Amino acid sequence: MIVGKQKSIDEVWAMIQGYKKVLVFGCNTCVAVCHAGGNKEAEVMASMLRMKAKQENVDIDIQDSGIERQCEHEFFESVTERIEWADAIVSMACGIGVQFTAEKFSTKPLMPGINTTFLGATEKPGVWTEKCQACGNCILGMTAGICPIARCAKRLMNGPCGGSTKGKCEISKDLDCAWQLIIDRLTALNRLNEYETLIPIKDWSTDRAGGPRKVVREDVMV
Amino acid sequence: MNVKTPSKLEKILASGQLAVTSECGPPRGSDPEGIIKKGTMIKEYVDAINITDNQTSVTRLCSLASCIRLKLMGLEPVLQMVTRDRNRIALQSDILGAASFDIFNILCLSGDHQSFGDCATGQNVHDLDSMQLLQVVRRMRDEGKFIGGEEIKRPPRMFVGAAANPFADPFEIRVPRLAKKIAAGAEFIQTQCIYNLDRFEEWMKRVRDRGLHEKVYILAGLTPMKSAGMAKYMKNRVPGMDVPDEVVKRLSGTPKDKQADEGINICIESIERLKQVEGVRGFHIMAIEWEEKVPEIVQRAGLYPRPVV
Amino acid sequence: MDITANVNQQLEIQESKIENRKSKITKGAALIVGGGIGGMQAALDLGDSGFKVHMVQRDSSIGGTMVMLDKTFPTGDCSMCMISPKMVELGRHANIDVHTLAEVVSVEGEPGNYHVKIRQAPRFVDPDKCTGCGICEKKCPKLVTSVFEQGLTTRKAIYSLFAQAVPNTRVIDKDNCLFFQRGRCRACEKFCTSKAINFDDTEKNYELHVGAIILSPGLARYNPIKRQELGFGRFKNVITSLQFERILSASGPYMGTIKRPLDEKHPVKVAWIQCVGSRDPHRANPWCSSVCCMYATKQAVIAKEHDNHIHPTIFYMDMRAFGKDFDKYVDRAKNQYGVRYIRSMVSSVHEQARTGNLILRYSLENGQFMDEIFDMVILSIGFEPHEDVKAFAEQFGIELNTHGFAKTEQFTPIETSQPGIFVTGTFQGPKDIPETVTQGSAVAGKTMSMLSSARGTEVSVKPLPPETDVSGQEARIGVFVCHCGINIAQTVHIDQVVSAAKEMKNVVHAENMLYACAQDGQEKIKQIVKEKNLNRVIVASCTPRTHQPLFQETIRDAGLNKYLFELADIREQCSWCHMGQNEKATEKAIKIVNMVIAKARYFEPVHTASFNVTPSALVIGGGIAGMTAALSIADQGFSVHLVEKEKQLGGLVNKLYRTLDQSDVQSFLEKTIDAVEHHPKISVYKGVEVKKTDGFVGNFKTQLSNQTDIDHGVIVIAVGGEEYKPGEFSYGKHNRIIVQRELEKRLEKTAPESGAHYVMIQCVGSREESFNYCSRVCCQDAIKNAIMIKEKSPDAHVTILYRDIRTYGLREDYYKKARDLGVRFIRFEVDKKPEIDIESAKPKLKLFDYMLNREIEMTADYVVLSTGLRPHPSMEKISKLYKLTRNLDGFFLEAHVKLRPVDFPFEGVFLCGLAHAPKNLDETISQALAASGRAGVVLSHDKLSASGIISKHNKQICMSCLSCVRICPFDSPYIDETGKVCHNEVKCMGCGLCAAICPAKAFQVNNFKDDQILAMIDACAGLN
Amino acid sequence: MEEPKKIPRDWEPDILAFACHYCAFAAADLAGVMRLSYAPNVKIIRLPCTGKLDYIYVLRAFEQGVDGVFCAG
Incomplete structure (x- = not known):
């Protein structure tokens, strides 16, 4: 899931300066699950911005709305009118939704309400952790199902660096050493011997290095 | 004598003699004087000098240029190269550059995380x-090919080394990891500084059990302590460092003005003990910003004079 | 004869037996004598499971002792807040008739069929007309000392026992009424606008026909005036603990500020004197009252919380903190609140003439005398039977024990000497609230078994008109504003509220009413609903907490869904708190009504789902708790699956031979096992464990380790405990060091050695980290074996080394007996434990004697360790399987420490025995019966309905983020077979945590939906 | 730091309370039963449990001009 974190009210407030009608626009999928940008968070954000406006004595109309996903054309139909009404939109979606909305409404100024942080999972209620960097060329089969690219601070592919101490990464005691986890899991799987297989030089062309990526599936095209 | 490169270090090791290497950190400026001074100071006492590559992620004069300086002075440099700062193009290009100056030794490292250095918010590669x-490097040397498979006109001739830390976690993969580096092409190993000799010996035993000491030259790393404070810092703050309590106690128990001497003593005692360990083929003395003590250590440890090959 | 014939014959015999039983009359009704918390619990359990209940209560309100208490230990919950909802529920329960001011005159008949004559004193207030407004009380000129407030303040001659009294009808105290005594006044009558006062009211005599009788008359309290040396009655600043309870109470004489009676000064040094009237065979009562140590500790803690300047000191003999988490509470009192405990009895109390302070004389353990001055002294008075207990017992033909408590046996702790007549609560012996509640459910369970054939025969269901379909209609709201006599009208301008309501959108009718809750008021509401085609109804009067159900019924009678109703509380939360501020109060009342109108616009009918109940129980654990529960449930007519992990039934009781009173445990066990194994309704699975349970109350499905699948409606968890295996005191290293259980086994077979010295060490493995709790049974265990030794070999010596002797309740008799027999008791402290030397053939012990103030030594022929009880190791697994929480010590945590002692927060799962906490055999039996009673409440229903106020889940907009699944304390949202979040409305308690956390707003609580609440907020802030 | 606004002497705040049906709402009732007097500018919204309290209730109340929100349960 895409994990995001709300921007501070002050930051959002600064971005909407000068507009008279602002729509805070929620996205009810990934960023709703991480309690950052769902329709409910949009409602809360709008309310807080309205209070900020009151405090600052600024005349501005702030409303909220939201759709299921800001990355699909069809969902926008129900809100076109609300979007047309606004001078500016604060999108509470991840970077994808913000851009998608911007593309669809080319004359509407669009502000991000959240920071898109990573692709991750709910570790426990209230804690989300990064698990994947969408490199486009998965090696999890060789690393006991734990990704060293996303979870090792140096994305080392052939083992821990010399800084791995007591299972923790050299850059922080709060961070698990991904390679420790890999070794532990390989041990549990009784496959520690596989560690010595050299993981070859990675093809990064499927990552950011290859430019904006695209998946085309003719069989699902309509 | 079966050697693959013109490296002096390789020749000494191949001849079965104990090798001695040391390291120099380049300055944080463009003045080469520091390197020249350090090189001059220790050239009689070591077989080769490592030049660090922006160690602890602090920006310094580049390793390649420093190595060229030493080479021009007639010394034997070991080019340290981290994968943190350069992508595969830059790495290969720098290797070729080094080879063009007949730099015959390279130590391949991943490098400390940038968050420790002066560019903590930077990106790593x-x-x-x-x-x-x-x-x-091995492929470039042995097959004369770039990563992409194209031929290299004049392939580099480099003796290829790697680092090993016998003390980092998880301990159970410390030896497999060495094996993996050997399989990847490492011909010599310089270890992390050794203070916990028991643990190092245990590691070496496991290395010998797998016969790895026959496949690679292992140089035991040593760093003399300047003070009890340094010992404590290394123990508590430096990741992957194993400083036993006895060492800290021994230094703390020594009067302040004698602590440096005691640090040298410990270093020399360690060398004496490590000489007995089967598979230890030399010493890598990293006297951090204390290069002037290298001659004394080498002399007192009975490693002087250095052989001529 | 072939086998089939044999079986057929057997069946015929059984059937004829059943026929026989049927031919006798069994009434599906029970009489409960006494309206305290124990009786209330029994009444609610029986009433909820298809029996008619008649509750006879001497006072003018139900509630008993608990309503007098301020807070309760160990949780510090407000007593009234806990009991009040139960009283309300009971007061309006369709199957329960409450007869207040009533007494039983005579009883005739036999089990299943009793005729009981009742005499009810006149109330002089007509409960049908009275609205509980209290104007009469306000106008009554006569002041009378308040018995309820323990004489600390006054009440009127017309009064209610306490503010939350049920029934909420005042009563005239004839002996103090000016009209009755002097022939004039009638102020109450004059001011009562609903004409409820009836001076001509007379005593009523009538007969009730019931199948079982439950006695829960409670107890009286010792009058400390008998102990002159403590100064009660002579010095005003010496008060009883119950008086202090009222002083602490926010509704008490000083509104919860701590003052002393003499001069209403704030006391600083406050002393509690324990065991006043208890453990004193010479001047008072020989038994231990069981609760005083804890209530004194609680009072000290609460006093400190009220006023941090107070320095509490408690003078005591033994600290009897034997209950679940009690020792931890005492530790907290000591360490966090600085309560000072002095192990000493106070010999005299004198008053300092000038200051009114009190000089306490007491001796320390080593004999040294001390005088210390305190500002106030509280006497921790004990329980004793009511004065008229003998006559009471005779009336019911039951036997009393020597102390005047109802006589019961160890293995039948709630049965009196008369079959068909049961006893519960403190009349059976001193006990605290949870144990009383436990026994309340236990007698209910017993009664359900006895009257099972007549279940449902005495209760009737009211026919209702079909519900009008209002879906899609625009809101047509009717508002009825109640004067409540002058209760509301004297402060709030009713006509202004009515006209303001009329102005509101969607309001099609608004009017005022003198008494909306009176019969004529309700008829009027029904009529207007029909006339004006209303589809939402609002009554602006009193609190929804008491009156909502009444009006909901009214509109339901008029054909409206009952969730289309809402009360606007303009009495308790407006007129009564803003007297004299009429304009502002009116403004607020209008706002409150507007808020409720705004909410009501969004109301929708709520339809509750109902589902079938599998009339069968799963009992986990085949110890005495599990077996007792199984038998009682099976006797109620439900099938039972009893699962025992071991190959043998009986659990820990297998190792027990005698109870404290020498009852034969083994033959009881044998009989119980036999009954369980031969009961036609019980299937026993031995050597089997529970693997997995799915489902919810009424519809559980369980898979056993032997691959059997069971459908059942309830679960009783009785997994028991185990005995601690000591590592201390060189146990296992010397053949003369044994544990009590080993001694008991030996004593059962052979007489004790003549002249031998038995030294017993208490609290082995209890009351210190990491098992810092009292195991409750060890003191009696030691005393039981000590008595056995002394009786069999009088020349043997027994020394018991103890920390506190905790022979609570009537068990104190045996402590005295042991001392009389010459058993020596020597105290030790946890940080100075006895030291043991095992070098020689006989162990030698060394310890510090606090009486002699020096170290002493002794040689023992046997050292006997009193080892504690531990939670059973299988509890870990069970707690994970059923998601049940445990306390710090590993015992299961019940739903509510005081009032739901055998329930879990999850509906349909019940708890009994050692899995709950260490306890004695009789207590385990009571608790097991209680679990059976609670189980019976569920199983007696063919169908159960979900509550109306629950969270509704909109699967359409839910994205299964799992926030609800993680936060719900009742486990009602879950992941269904399609892998999506789904909601089990049966488990839902309507708290709304899911709704608050749901990022998609997929959960909405009926009648508390977001649009409804937001509309209220907007209305409150003046927007509409 | 922001300067807090000066509060006029006779100013009375408008307070909205969210109360749990089982405890705080019952306590408010008891205050009435005991005829305890308090300022009439407190209005109560009954919730099934204070766990039902949503951020937006509090924000909405402030937005609509309520001066203080009190949640008790």
Whole structure:
């Protein structure tokens, strides 16, 4: 899931300066699950911005709305009118939704309400952790199902660096050493011997290095 | 004598004699004087000098230029190269550059995390990791090919080394990891500084159990302590460092003005003990910003004079 | 004869037996004598499971002792807040008739069929007309000392026992009424606008026909005036603990500020004197009252919380903190609140003439005398039977024990000497609230078994008109504003509220009413609903907490869904708190009504789902708790699956031979096992464990380790405990060091050695980290074996080394007996434990004697360790399987420490025995019966309905983020077979945590939906 | 730091309370039963449990001009 974190009210407030009608626009999928940008968070954000406006004595109309996903054309139909009404939109979606909305409404100024942080999972209620960097060329089969690219601070592919101490990464005691986890899991799987297989030089062309990526599936095209 | 490169270090090791290397950190400025001074100071006492590559992620004069300086002075440099700052193009290009100046030794590393240095908010590259870099250098040398498979006109001739830390976690993969580096192409190993000799010996035993000491030259790393404070810092703050309590106690128990001497004593005693360990083929003395003590250590440890090959 | 014939014959015999039983009359009704918390629990359990209940209560309100208490230990919950909802529920329960001011005159008949004559004193207030407004009380000129407030303040001659009294009808105290005594006044009558006062009211005599009788008359309290040396009655600043309870109470004489009676000064040094009237065979009562140590500790803690300047000191003999988490509470009192405990009895109390302070004389353990001055002294008075207990017992033909408590046996702790007549609560012996509640459910369970054939025969269901379909209609709201006599009208301008309501959108009718809750008021509401085609109804009067159900019924009678109703509380939360501020109060009342109108616009009918109940129980654990529960449930007519992990039934009781009173445990066990194994309704699975349970109350499905699948409606968890295996005191290293259980086994077979010295060490493995709790049974265990030794070999010596002797309740008799027999008791402290030397053939012990103030030594022929009880190791697994929480010590945590002692927060799962906490055999039996009673409440229903106020889940907009699944304390949202979040409305308690956390707003609580609440907020802030 | 606004002497705040049906709402009732007097500018919204309290209730109340929100349960 895409994990995001709300921007501070002050930051959002600064971005909407000068507009008279602002729509805070929620996205009810990934960023709703991480309690950052769902329709409910949009409602809360709008309310807080309205209070900020009151405090600052600024005349501005702030409303909220939201759709299921800001990355699909069809969902926008129900809100076109609300979007047309606004001078500016604060999108509470991840970077994808913000851009998608911007593309669809080319004359509407669009502000991000959240920071898109990573692709991750709910570790426990209230804690989300990064698990994947969408490199486009998965090696999890060789690393006991734990990704060293996303979870090792140096994305080392052939083992821990010399800084791995007591299972923790050299850059922080709060961070698990991904390679420790890999070794532990390989041990549990009784496959520690596989560690010595050299993981070859990675093809990064499927990552950011290859430019904006695209998946085309003719069989699902309509 | 079966050697693959013109490296003096390789020749000494291949001849079965104990090798001695040391390291110099380049300055944080463009003045080469520091390197020249350090090189001059220790040239009689060591077989080769490592030049660090922006160690602890602090920006310094580049390793390659420093190595060229030493080479021009007639010394034997070991080019340290981390994968943190350069992608595969830059790495290969720098290797060729070094080879053009007849630099015959390279140590392949991944490098400390940038968050420790002066550019903590920077991006790291790690297009390759250290093992992959080892493979790259060996392929360039032995097959004369770039990563992409094209031929290299004049392939580099480099004796290829890697680092090993016997003390980092998880301990159970410390030896497999060494094996992996050897498989990737490492011909010599310089270890992390050793203070816990028991643990090092245990590691070496496991190395010998797998016969790895026959496949690679292992140089035991040593760093003399300047003070009890330094010992404590190394123990508590430096990741992957194993400083036993006895060492800290021994230094703390020594009067302040004698602590430096005691640090040298410990270092020399360690060398004496490590000489007895089967598979230890030399010493890598990293006297951090204390290069002037290298001659004394080498002399007192009975490693002087250095052989001529 | 072939086998089939044999079986057929057997069946015929059984059937004829059943026929026989049927031919006798069994009434599906029970009489409960006494309206305290124990009786209330029994009444609610029986009433909820298809029996008619008649509750006879001497006072003018139900509630008993608990309503007098301020807070309760160990949780510090407000007593009234806990009991009040139960009283309300009971007061309006369709199957329960409450007869207040009533007494039983005579009883005739036999089990299943009793005729009981009742005499009810006149109330002089007509409960049908009275609205509980209290104007009469306000106008009554006569002041009378308040018995309820323990004489600390006054009440009127017309009064209610306490503010939350049920029934909420005042009563005239004839002996103090000016009209009755002097022939004039009638102020109450004059001011009562609903004409409820009836001076001509007379005593009523009538007969009730019931199948079982439950006695829960409670107890009286010792009058400390008998102990002159403590100064009660002579010095005003010496008060009883119950008086202090009222002083602490926010509704008490000083509104919860701590003052002393003499001069209403704030006391600083406050002393509690324990065991006043208890453990004193010479001047008072020989038994231990069981609760005083804890209530004194609680009072000290609460006093400190009220006023941090107070320095509490408690003078005591033994600290009897034997209950679940009690020792931890005492530790907290000591360490966090600085309560000072002095192990000493106070010999005299004198008053300092000038200051009114009190000089306490007491001796320390080593004999040294001390005088210390305190500002106030509280006497921790004990329980004793009511004065008229003998006559009471005779009336019911039951036997009393020597102390005047109802006589019961160890293995039948709630049965009196008369079959068909049961006893519960403190009349059976001193006990605290949870144990009383436990026994309340236990007698209910017993009664359900006895009257099972007549279940449902005495209760009737009211026919209702079909519900009008209002879906899609625009809101047509009717508002009825109640004067409540002058209760509301004297402060709030009713006509202004009515006209303001009329102005509101969607309001099609608004009017005022003198008494909306009176019969004529309700008829009027029904009529207007029909006339004006209303589809939402609002009554602006009193609190929804008491009156909502009444009006909901009214509109339901008029054909409206009952969730289309809402009360606007303009009495308790407006007129009564803003007297004299008429304009502002009116403004607020209008706002409150507007808020409720705004909410009501969004109301929708709520339809509750109902589902079938599998009339069968799963009992986990085949110890005495599990077996007792199984038998009682099976006797109620439900099938039972009893699962025992071991190959043998009986659990820990297998190792027990005698109870404290020498009852034969083994033959009881044998009989119980036999009954369980031969009961036609019980299937026993031995050597089997529970693997997995799915489902919810009424519809559980369980898989056993032997691959059997069971459908059942309830679960009783009785997994028991285990005995601690000591590592201390060189146990296992010397053949003369044994544990009590080993001694008991030996004593059962052979007489004790003549002249031998038995030294017993208490609290082995209890009351210190990491098992810092009292195991409750060890003191009696030691005393039981000590008595056995002394009786069999009088020349043997027994020394018991103890920390506190905790022979609570009537068990104190045996402590005295042991001392009389010459058993020596020597105290030790946890940080100075006895030291043991095992070098020689006989162990030698060394310890510090606090009486002699020096170290002493002794040689023992046997050292006997009193080892504690531990939670059973299988509890870990069970707690994970059923998601049940445990306390710090590993015992299961019940739903509510005081009032739901055998329930879990999850509906349909019940708890009994050692899995709950260490306890004695009789207590385990009571608790097991209680679990059976609670189980019976569920199983007696063919169908159960979900509550109306629950969270509704909109699967359409839910994205299964799992926030609800993680936060719900009742486990009602879950992941269904399609892998999506789904909601089990049966488990839902309507708290709304899911709704608050749901990022998609997929959960909405009926009648508390977001649009409804937001509309209220907007209305409150003046927007509409 | 922001300067807090000066509060006029006779100013009375408008307070909205969210109360749990089982405890705080019952306590408010008891205050009435005991005829305890308090300022009439407190209005109560009954919730099934204070766990039902949503951020937006509090924000909405402030937005609509309520001066203080009190949640008790």
